[in-house]
Amino acid sequence: MKHFKLKIVSPEKVLFSEEVSQVSVATTxxxxxxxxxxxxxxxxxxxxxxVIKKDSKNESVMxxxxxxxxxxxxxxxxxxxxxxxxxxxxxxxxxxxxxxxxLALKEKHLDSEExxxxxxxxxxxxxxxxxxxxxxxxxxxxxxx
Amino acid sequence: MPQGSNDIKRRIKSVKNxxxxxxxxxxxxxxxxRKAVARVLSTRTYADLTWExxxxxVKKVDTTKHPFFREEKDVKNVAIVLxxxxxxxxxxxxxxxxxxxxxxxxxxxxxxxxxxIITFGSKGKDEARxxxxxxxxxxxxxxxxxxxxxxxPIVSMLxxxxxxxxxxxxxxxxxxxxxxxKQLPHxxxxxxxxxxxxxxxxxxxxxxxxxxxxxxNISEFKFEPSEEKVLDTFLPRLLEVQLYQAVLESExxxxxxxxFSMRNASDAATEMIDELTLIYNQVxxxxxxxxxxxISAGSAALE
Numbered sequence: 353m354k355h356f357k358l359k360i361v362s363p364e365k366v367l368f369s370e371e372v373s374q375v376s377v378a379t380t381x382x383x384x385x386x387x388x389x390x391x392x393x394x395x396x397x398x399x400x401x402x403v404i405k406k407d408s409k410n411e412s413v414m415x416x417x418x419x420x421x422x423x424x425x426x427x428x429x430x431x432x433x434x435x436x437x438x439x440x441x442x443x444x445x446x447x448x449x450x451x452x453x454x455l456a457l458k459e460k461h462l463d464s465e466e467x468x469x470x471x472x473x474x475x476x477x478x479x480x481x482x483x484x485x486x487x488x489x490x491x492x493x494x495x496x497x
Numbered sequence: 498m499p500q501g502s503n504d505i506k507r508r509i510k511s512v513k514n515x516x517x518x519x520x521x522x523x524x525x526x527x528x529x530x531r532k533a534v535a536r537v538l539s540t541r542t543y544a545d546l547t548w549e550x551x552x553x554x555v556k557k558v559d560t561t562k563h564p565f566f567r568e569e570k571d572v573k574n575v576a577i578v579l580x581x582x583x584x585x586x587x588x589x590x591x592x593x594x595x596x597x598x599x600x601x602x603x604x605x606x607x608x609x610x611x612x613x614i615i616t617f618g619s620k621g622k623d624e625a626r627x628x629x630x631x632x633x634x635x636x637x638x639x640x641x642x643x644x645x646x647x648x649x650p651i652v653s654m655l656x657x658x659x660x661x662x663x664x665x666x667x668x669x670x671x672x673x674x675x676x677x678x679k680q681l682p683h684x685x686x687x688x689x690x691x692x693x694x695x696x697x698x699x700x701x702x703x704x705x706x707x708x709x710x711x712x713x714n715i716s717e718f719k720f721e722p723s724e725e726k727v728l729d730t731f732l733p734r735l736l737e738v739q740l741y742q743a744v745l746e747s748e749x750x751x752x753x754x755x756x757f758s759m760r761n762a763s764d765a766a767t768e769m770i771d772e773l774t775l776i777y778n779q780v781x782x783x784x785x786x787x788x789x790x791x792i793s794a795g796s797a798a799l800e
Contacts, residue, residue, distance in 0.1 A: 361543045363645075363738070381722045394554070395721040396730050420731055422550055431547055 354388035358404065360414070360430045367414070367435055368404070375428060376403040377421055386421075386428055393423040397432065399479040401486075413438040415483035417476040434476070438487035441480050450477040502784070505777040509770055516766035522586070523759035530677065530752035533641070537674055537742075537749040544742035547735050551690050554728075557718050563728040565736070568689050569665040575605055576613045576633075576664045577684070578651060578740065580671040580747040581621025583640055587751055588758035590672065590680075595624035597682040598670045605666075613664070617651060617744065642748060645741040652737045659688050671743035672750035678757075680750035687739060690732070 353373040360368040376385040378400025386393075402414040419432035453474040457467070560566035577598055581591050602612045614630045616622045618638040625632045636651050658664050667688040673681045720727045 359546070361546055363540050363543050365539050366542045379721055384721075391719055392557075392717065393719045393721065394550075394727055396727055420550070420727075422553070424553070429546055429550065431543065431550065 353407070356388040357427045358430070359427070360402070360432060360435060362419075362432045362435045364434075367432075367437075368412075370406070372404050372406050374405045376401075377416070377430065378402075379421065386423060388426075390423050390428075392425070393421070395421050397421055397430070399476045401438070401479075401483045402430065402435070413483060413487050415441060415480045417479070436480075438483050441484040443481065443484050443488075446477060446480045446484060450474065450481055453477050502777055502780045505773055505780065509773045509777065512766050512769050512773065516763055516770065519759045519762040519766060523756055523763060526752050526756035526759055529641075530749065530756050533745070533749040533752050534674065534677070536643075537745040540742060540745060544738055547738045551735055554718070555690050558724065558728070562724055563732060564660045565688055565690050565728075565732045567662070568691055572605060572665045574613070574664045575602070575611075575666045575668070576615060576655070576658070577602070578655070578667070578669045578687070578743075579614055579616045579618075579621040579625065580669065580744055581616065581618035581624065582747075582751045583619050583638055584755075585620060586758065587755035588761075590751060590754040591620040591624050594670055594672055594682040595621070595628060595630075597684055598630070599628065601668065601670070601684040615651065615654075617648075618747075638744075642741075642744050645737055648737065648740050648744060652733065652740060655688065656733055656736065664688070669740055669743045671747045672754075674746045674749040674753070677753040680754060685739075685743070687736060690735075 355371040355373050358368060358370060358372045358375055359366070374385055374387050376383060378398045379395040380398045381395070383400075384395070397416060397419040399417050400415075402416050404412045404414070414435050414437050416430075416432045417434040419430060419435075422429045422431070453470060457470045457474060555566065558566075560568070579594065579598055581594060585591070598614070606612060612631060613633045614625050615634045615636070616625055616632060617636050619635075622632065622635045634654065639647060642648070655664075655667055659667055666686065668684050669687050670682070670684045673683045675681055
């Protein structure tokens with residue numbers, strides 16, 4: 353399988369910079385999978401997961417809070433607002449953060465801008481939780497087989 | 498003891514006190530510098546990559562699609578965001594960046610006052626006022642900018658003014674952090690996003706070193722959901738990232754500059770103490786010698 357270079361950076365750090373064979377991301381228009389020689393593309397990311405495959409065995413999953421994906425000739429760059437490995441998400445704390453976001457959304461009388469920010473936060477936290485749980489379940493399954 | 502030696506003693510004491518203060522400030526700055534440098538280095542890749550993305554987009558998209566690409570042939574109104582510090586005692590840090598601003602204005606316009614200055618940091622405000630620049634807005638700066646939310650007000654003002662064609666060009670003046678020994682005042686064009694940037698302003702080395710992607714194989718980008726939508730969402734964000742990075746670079750530079758000027762002050766104080774101690778000892782010895790001479794002269798007269 354042909355490989356291409358994938359870079360994933362967030363404002364905090366460079367999370368990933370390696371040769372991979374495929375990557376799946378959630379754009380605002382839907383899930384896409386990028387293989388080598390994909391046509392040049394620029395798209396916005398939704399809160400969702402990034403699944404990277406180096407070969408048929410190695411797969412890593414990340415939760416991303418939004419950002420931009422840029423597909424160049426032999427390189428894919430993901431500029432994420434916030435991104436972390438599914439294995440690194442602390443599920444309890446993500447749950448707490450989600451509850452906080454929900455609570456804030458319920459309690460306050462908000463103007464439309466605050467409401468948009470809070471519901472975006474809630475969406476991001478829920479996404480982290482979703483990715484973490486999904487990854488965990490998969491991990492257990494493969495462990496049993 | 499003659500009066501002179503007491504005066505010298507007093508001076509030595511006061512220099513010693515100053516030395517203590519500058520030493521302490523050096524240590525504080527060193528700690529702050531480490532933090533600021535760690536932050537600037539961690540976001541630098543991200544900022545450089547977003548800058549590269551801008552450069553890719555500029556070459557490949559229809560530049561009439563978004564106001565941020567609007568380029569005027571006849572540049573009339575220019576705004577410069579001046580990133581400076583809140584506190585002094587950092588050597589020529591603020592005056593250097595102010596001088597750089599004036600130099601770069603002169604490249605565009607002979608009359609300095611025609612350019613609007615937006616300051617971020619109170620020392621920059623003072624410099625701008627002293628040099629009689631046309632200061633139109635001053636945004637308060639925290640000592641440590643740890644969140645890009647701090648620069649939101651500036652970004653939204655720039656976006657609004659540029660979209661309404663109040664300005665034809667917007668620059669940011671900041672101090673680029675090369676190393677803890679070297680910081681370079683630098684003026685960078687923020688808006689419009691342009692493929693042909695003003696070469697006269699010079700480029701920053703770590704930006705130039707960023708690997709060049711081969712764009713020749715790419716005829717056109719595909720945009721999802723649509724070109725307008727992607728540009729609308731992302732250009733303001735890219736702008737914010739650039740400005741935020743400039744602020745972080747400035748902060749890392751500020752603390753390094755302060756640490757070094759404090760180190761210089763401590764060194765100078767130590768030197769001064771040594772010199773004064775030498776003079777004090779000489780004066781003391783001279784007075785002792787004089788006293789002995791007087792006593793022996795007195796006893797010689799009695800014999």
